[in-house]
Amino acid sequence: MKKLLIVLLTLSVLLTGCSSNSSAPAQDQANKNPLNSDWTSIQSEAKGTTVNFYMWGGDDRINTWVDTVVANSMKKDYGIIVNRVPMGPDEYLNKLIGEKQANKQEGSIDMVWINGENFRTARQANLLWGPFADKVPNYQKYVDKTAPDIANDFGFPVEGYEVPYGKAQFVFAYDTAKVNNPPKSSLELLEWVKEHPGRFTYPELPDFTGSVFVRNLMYELCGGYQAFPYTEQVNKETLNKQLQPLWDYFGAIKGYLWRQGKTYPSSVAALDQLFADGEVDITMTYNPAIFSGRIEQGLLPDTVRTSVWNNGTIGNTHFLAIPFNAANKNGALVLADFMLSPEAQLSKYEPKNWGDLMALDLNKLDPQLIQELKGINPGIATLSTEELQTHRLPEISAAYIPVIEELWKEGVIQSGQ
Template sequence: MKKRVVSVLLAATMVLSLTACGSRNDESSSEKKEAKEEVNIEDMSFDELKEEAKGSTVTFYGWGGDEKLNAWLDDVFAPAMKEKYDITMERVPMDIEQVLSQLSGEIEAGTEDGSIDMIWINGENFQSAKENNMLYGPFVDKLPNFEEYIDTESEDVTMDFAYPIEGYEAPYGKAQVVMMVDTAVTPEMPANAEEFMEFVKKYPGKVTYPALPDFTGSVFVRNIISEICGWEQFMDMEPDKETVKAAIEPALAYLRELNPYLWNEGKTFPDSSVTQDNMFADGELVFNVTYGAYDVPVAIEDGKYTETTQSFQFDKGTIGNTNFMAIAANSGNKAGAMVAINEMMSPEIQADRFATMKTLPVVDYDKLNDEQKAAFDEVELGKGAIPQDELLSKRIPEMPAELVPIIEEIWQEEVVGK
């Protein structure tokens, strides 16, 4: 997920401008709508959900900045849903803060047949939406693929940025921070924060990270904090600014020391991870960071990066998380959304996404049969990738969602331009 919402979402000012979004255009008659309202989703079996969803449209709202993912959703997932279930998938590209603002407006206006069905979400966005009663659930216990193929006890599935999920979202894909260099230009791959400091000093003006609250810039800073301060103390820390500031001060001092050697001397930072990525690809920077564990082989294959580009991690590990699919509380097609979410967790779809997108799968490998395992085993990760076993062996958890905006605020006050 990209940017997050950290303010109260149920703003009355959104009501009038968004009321027009409330009704679906595909309802052919009031009788059809009344019949639909009589259906009790809670009592349906999954087979009944499939029957209820047949011939319907499911809207899937989420960040649309990844063109390769957009193409996969449109050209692979949507046709599979149409052929298998007679469900039309409508992808709606929108930043998450806009999605949740639209949803809050519809709910505040009393719209029962909302325009939003599925939402790509995680982190403090999920926490805020759930606590403001904007999501439908719990629902994952109705999905056979969740029970059959997902490790339902894993913290990657039960917790989202240390916040209890409680069945209100289902896993979509996994992410993990990796850093990268072009080894033909800078053969060094720092193994820790100390070596990274020396790397930055050796290549002054050629290293930076995206400005917070960009999702990637924020996780890079949190990774530095975890590296220097240790991540364990933050897992049950109160979301108090002074407490957090005292705990992360050694990392803030480190980041301030970096500044004079960064691009533009740390006075400003790239406005987004997309900007940073383009600067790296163009050779303006010699360092890049991404949440996409296998972004490097994908970019090499696409011709964006040189074949000598290599991913690396710090020895103490890098932050990993899971991104999820949720259902709007006022979705007009909850049955269709559940069928679509279930299919997204199928081994076949996850294997195709792994092969095409190089996205870390959410299925539990040990729960697969031999044929299903083979579909994952035969995927070639490509050049510049960290082997999956090594990558996951250095996976460390996200900090609690409520700490993230506090850290971002402190960074703005204590690091930028210092």
């Protein structure tokens, strides 16, 4: 009888052990897919983990902000270590493509800083995990999901596969000691350059800033943003005909440009140097706060200011996404939520930290947060958030951009216009 009891107890233990072991993979699988968990469980699973955040590392201010403000807050408040890995989109996309081909289920990248053509490429190659945006509390609370530059990334539908991180907007910069009334439209710019020959130019395409300058002109002269609906395929010949007013404009302005338009600055950095050296009176940027920072650094006089056109200037949003094989999706979600907190967004807006425009909808912020925002000095040359937002135009589909740049080279450089 005792032997039988021992056998039964042994079987019971073995069966219990088998039952426990068989449920463990199911539980692990649930933990690996936070979409099946509530937010408290996600935070609990993320505690004590490390989030590998892959991002462009070319700006020391941004790097320092992530390494200090973000990393310190995440460790203190959530017990999460943020490991910033400086790597550009081309590199980390190639890495993810390689892991996809190798069927690597757990990769080393937990979160990426991404937007535009890179996001489109990543989505089309199934390199991103999601949709996860609706799982992020601060996204639900503070973001305008229907805004064109939130719902679409350079025209490509986001569909919850990334959450906004911050915003950029095209602005012009000028020195008030030399320019009393900066041009506020394509027509005013043409008149200004005729009155001030040799004092204006723009970067040669495909420079990112030169390209957005051309698209701003295109909006004004060729029917606006609405004239370029979302598409995945662009007919070059059809687009060329549509852009004829733009080519006519470049023909009219060319002879009045710096060096009579026979050559162009190779990059926006080269244009900025011409501006700093006094060779041209107007420059341009995608970062509205950068010139305030340069004034504080003593690189530019405190008479420099920025401006937008009356009909608006193009802005875009940069985002955070989670790779398909991120090993720490829970931690990535908690980090994304922190990045969308008013605390982080206000800190990021500080010019000394970054000067990046907020990704949050101001209408969703509490009055106290609005006061905090108004209390931040964006810098002497930086336009207010309200003025930028009321003059913000969306980007067109990413598919248009390389075709426009190719046509510009053919119509402006090769044709001699």
